[in-house]
Amino acid sequence: MPFISEILRHRSLSIVGLEKNTxxxxxxxxxxxxxxQLGVHVxxxxxxxDGEQVDSVFATAKPExxxxxxxxxxxxxxxxxxxxxxxxxxxxxxxxxxxxPLVTAEVLIxxxxxxxxxxxxxxxxxxxxxxxxxxxxxxxxxxxxxxLSLASPTVTDCMILATGAAVSAxxxxxxxxxxxxxxxxxxxxxDETLRNRLSxxxxxxxxxxxxxxxxxxxxxxxFLIDRSEKDILRFGHTLFAAGAISDRLLKILAAKGxxxxxxxxxxxxxxxxxxxxxxxTRRGNRLMVLQRSKxxxxxxxPTSPQGFLLDSKSxxxxxxxxxxxxxxxxxxxxx
Amino acid sequence: MKIKELLKSDAxxxxxxxxxxLMSAAGRxxxxxxxxxxxxxxxxxxxxxxxxxxxxxxxxPNRRYYIDLRHCLMCLHDLSGTFASLANHMPLNEVExxxxxxxxxxxxxxxxxxxxxxxxxxxxxPDCSEPFAILDPDHTxxxxxxxxxSYDPELPALRRELNALQTSGGDPMRISDxxxxxxxxxxxxxxxxxxxxxxxxxxxxxxxxxxxxxxxxLARAELAxxxxxxxPAVGDHIAYRQLFNPRVKQRNEEMHLRYQPVDIEVRSGVCxxxxxxxxxxxxLLKSIGTAQIMAQCGMFVPAEExxxxxxxxxxxSIGDDQDEMNGLSSYxxxxxxxxxxxxxxxxxxxxVLIDEPARTTNPVEGKALVQAIIKILESLPSITLITxxxxxxxxxxxxxxxxxxxxxxxxxxxxxxxxxxxIDYSLTEDQSDNVPHEALRIASILGCDEQLISLAQENIxx
Numbered sequence: 191m192p193f194i195s196e197i198l199r200h201r202s203l204s205i206v207g208l209e210k211n212t213x214x215x216x217x218x219x220x221x222x223x224x225x226x227q228l229g230v231h232v233x234x235x236x237x238x239x240d241g242e243q244v245d246s247v248f249a250t251a252k253p254e255x256x257x258x259x260x261x262x263x264x265x266x267x268x269x270x271x272x273x274x275x276x277x278x279x280x281x282x283x284x285x286x287x288x289x290x291p292l293v294t295a296e297v298l299i300x301x302x303x304x305x306x307x308x309x310x311x312x313x314x315x316x317x318x319x320x321x322x323x324x325x326x327x328x329x330x331x332x333x334x335x336x337x338l339s340l341a342s343p344t345v346t347d348c349m350i351l352a353t354g355a356a357v358s359a360x361x362x363x364x365x366x367x368x369x370x371x372x373x374x375x376x377x378x379x380x381d382e383t384l385r386n387r388l389s390x391x392x393x394x395x396x397x398x399x400x401x402x403x404x405x406x407x408x409x410x411x412x413f414l415i416d417r418s419e420k421d422i423l424r425f426g427h428t429l430f431a432a433g434a435i436s437d438r439l440l441k442i443l444a445a446k447g448x449x450x451x452x453x454x455x456x457x458x459x460x461x462x463x464x465x466x467x468x469x470x471t472r473r474g475n476r477l478m479v480l481q482r483s484k485x486x487x488x489x490x491x492p493t494s495p496q497g498f499l500l501d502s503k504s505x506x507x508x509x510x511x512x513x514x515x516x517x518x519x520x521x522x523x524x525x
Numbered sequence: 526m527k528i529k530e531l532l533k534s535d536a537x538x539x540x541x542x543x544x545x546x547l548m549s550a551a552g553r554x555x556x557x558x559x560x561x562x563x564x565x566x567x568x569x570x571x572x573x574x575x576x577x578x579x580x581x582x583x584x585x586p587n588r589r590y591y592i593d594l595r596h597c598l599m600c601l602h603d604l605s606g607t608f609a610s611l612a613n614h615m616p617l618n619e620v621e622x623x624x625x626x627x628x629x630x631x632x633x634x635x636x637x638x639x640x641x642x643x644x645x646x647x648x649x650x651p652d653c654s655e656p657f658a659i660l661d662p663d664h665t666x667x668x669x670x671x672x673x674x675s676y677d678p679e680l681p682a683l684r685r686e687l688n689a690l691q692t693s694g695g696d697p698m699r700i701s702d703x704x705x706x707x708x709x710x711x712x713x714x715x716x717x718x719x720x721x722x723x724x725x726x727x728x729x730x731x732x733x734x735x736x737x738x739x740x741x742x743l744a745r746a747e748l749a750x751x752x753x754x755x756x757p758a759v760g761d762h763i764a765y766r767q768l769f770n771p772r773v774k775q776r777n778e779e780m781h782l783r784y785q786p787v788d789i790e791v792r793s794g795v796c797x798x799x800x801x802x803x804x805x806x807x808x809l810l811k812s813i814g815t816a817q818i819m820a821q822c823g824m825f826v827p828a829e830e831x832x833x834x835x836x837x838x839x840x841x842s843i844g845d846d847q848d849e850m851n852g853l854s855s856y857x858x859x860x861x862x863x864x865x866x867x868x869x870x871x872x873x874x875x876x877v878l879i880d881e882p883a884r885t886t887n888p889v890e891g892k893a894l895v896q897a898i899i900k901i902l903e904s905l906p907s908i909t910l911i912t913x914x915x916x917x918x919x920x921x922x923x924x925x926x927x928x929x930x931x932x933x934x935x936x937x938x939x940x941x942x943x944x945x946x947x948i949d950y951s952l953t954e955d956q957s958d959n960v961p962h963e964a965l966r967i968a969s970i971l972g973c974d975e976q977l978i979s980l981a982q983e984n985i986x987x
Binding site for chain 1: 549550602618619620623624627669670671684687688691692704707
């Protein structure tokens with residue numbers, strides 16, 4: 191029973207996919223099934239069916255998951271009313287989504303349910319807290335689309351990354367893309383003292399000098415920075431970006447010099463392409479994070495939505511080799 | 526008139542609404558829908574309730590009931606949509622039924638807290654045990670909800686079979702049939718429950734509205750305690766001792782500046798307010814307007830002692846309403862506003878607040894207009910306050926002058942920030958028909974161009 195016991199050491203888990211159709215739902219169904227067998231009290235919710243981007247036609251096209259007796263789950267009113275599980279309502283949130291208010295219910299007779307959830311991580315955090323207060327042993331958040339924000343260590347304690355043929359049917363590319371994200375997830379953490387001092391900063395880019403003093407570089411956002419920014423290194427080579435880190439910032443830093451350490455809040459704040467990241471690190475620079483996400487496992491879905499099928503065993507092995515971490519074909523584990 | 530219509534006035538009442546600490550959206554709606562009351566007995570009753578709420582808020586030994594009540598109000602959802610469906614004979618769905626059950630349960634908890642705070646007479650809540658019972662067929666007393674087995678004789682067996690098939694991975698076709706049948710039964714039950722609840726619609730609506738009212742009442746009590754507001758007496762004139770403007774007071778405190786409350790008494794007819802620039806004439810008008818609206822909306826007022834004369838409304842012409850998009854100049858939009866004010870005053874007794882009328886046109890016609898405005902308003906029953914810089918208006922209406930600059934301060938260096946320490950904002954009766962001429966002195970204190978000031982001074986001397 192791979193990685194289940196590892197999950198149980200945590201209070202919340204997110205399942206994020208590198209792409210759509212990478213098998214998040216299969217993975218979630220597997221975990222729920224195992225948890226049920228172990229008698230674990232699970233809470234389940236989701237993120238990302240936000241009205242602006244996803245119409246309800248698409249939302250209903252989301253795969254259903256099977257929930258077992260005793261599970262607490264959060265979904266929208268609209269999806270609640272078309273569930274197949276028999277369940278009892280225990281709470282209704284006052285905040286509405288495009289699919290009605292979010293409701294919390296407890297499963298009485300197992301069956302399929304459509305999950306939809308908070309549009310923002312702030313609401314998601316509140317939902318996880320509320321599941322916690324209902325006595326669940328672990329809250330599981332099903333990721334939607336290719337959102338990563340829910341995997342932030344400030345939102346969920348641990349994560350599972352789903353990858354597969356949908357990312358690329360070319361095994362080399364699949365490995366390269368997965369490895370890039372994996373590297374970001376595994377970036378080193380800064381020490382605790384520095385983390386405590388930096389984590390309260392909400393915006394801007396800051397420098398940490400050799401004496402550990404923190405200086406505001408007075409750059410409101412990385413999107414406002416340009417090459418004319420001459421003295422970004424005036425206080426030293428250690429920088430902290432409180433917001434997002436983009437290709438633009440890394441390119442500018444790469445052009446400025448070497449031995450630069452750029453600190454991000456966590457990997458979900460880093461939006462850089464593999465090429466730019468490689469170029470940045472090759473010059474002797476590095477990225478660090480305030481807090482690292484706990485990656486429990488990587489799962490692989492060898493089937494792509496176009497019907498392309500990778501060889502499960504060899505692909506898992508190749509990925510495993512490249513990342514030096516176990517990779518599971520969830521469909522096989524289930525059998 | 527409702528509170529939400531008063532927000533458009535430039536008396537500055539919006540600030541009071543903004544700082545109200547409400548727990549629920551329903552409470553906020555209750556506040557905006559609350560009436561501007563013109564009946565003294567109604568207002569006295571409203572102030573009695575507020576007084577009771579203030580006592581309850583300050584009741585330290587029973588603090589836990591107060592916290593319980595605020596928590597209940599925080600959980601209050603706005604169910605107007607659900608009630609409309611109910612009244613319109615639309616069947617409610619499971620989530621809506623749950624919301625109604627929650628409201629019933631919430632009102633029970635709120636009623637306990639209200640009793641504990643001895644507010645039973647002030648905030649009576651309807652008894653919702655009947656509608657709760659409709660949604661609690663198994664008498665669990667818990668505010669969870671689903672279509673319970675006991676609602677339909679067919680459900681228990683159906684669900685037993687469904688459970689057996691689902692847990693053993695049974696025939697999908699049979700499962701699908703059972704789910705469809707269950708859905709049919711559930712819809713039928715929802716319809717039946719909606720019918721059973723319909724006679725209770727009014728009770729439920731009252732419960733929600735009464736709880737929303739409680740939210741507004743407690744917020745008013747918090748406001749009164751925080752600002753040390755006073756219960757006004759109702760009389761035939763307006764009188765305040767130590768009247769203050771919450772917004773300006775707050776700002777001054779934040780900037781560590783002194784704030785000086787003022788005493789004022791006004792009766793029917795026109796009262797002219799004169800005084801130097803920066804002497805607080807506009808703030809005074811806004812303070813009086815805000816206090817009047819607060820009082821008639823069932824709040825206490827920002828003063829140490831207050832008498833209010835109940836009016837049909839508060840109308841204002843304060844601030845520059847120039848609107849290029851309307852194609853109206855400052856003068857045009859002002860004169861239209863004043864004309865409308867005069868029209869309304871012919872029908873009702875109002876509190877009229879006009880800040881420096883006709884200041885944006887030539888002084889000859891401007892002065893003539895001010896004289897005419899005063900003459901018309903003098904003949905009407907409204908209570909009018911007009912600020913002006915025009916002297917020699919030749920009217921015999923009452924005049925109050927802001928005392929303004931404290932004498933003997935000429936040699937002390939002043940800055941725009943410290944200027945308020947040298948102004949006496951209190952009012953004095955003024956028998957003369959003159960106005961203070963301190964514009965140049967203030968311009969010089971503000972550090973304006975020296976040539977400008979000296980040339981202007983020469984012009985005056987000639």
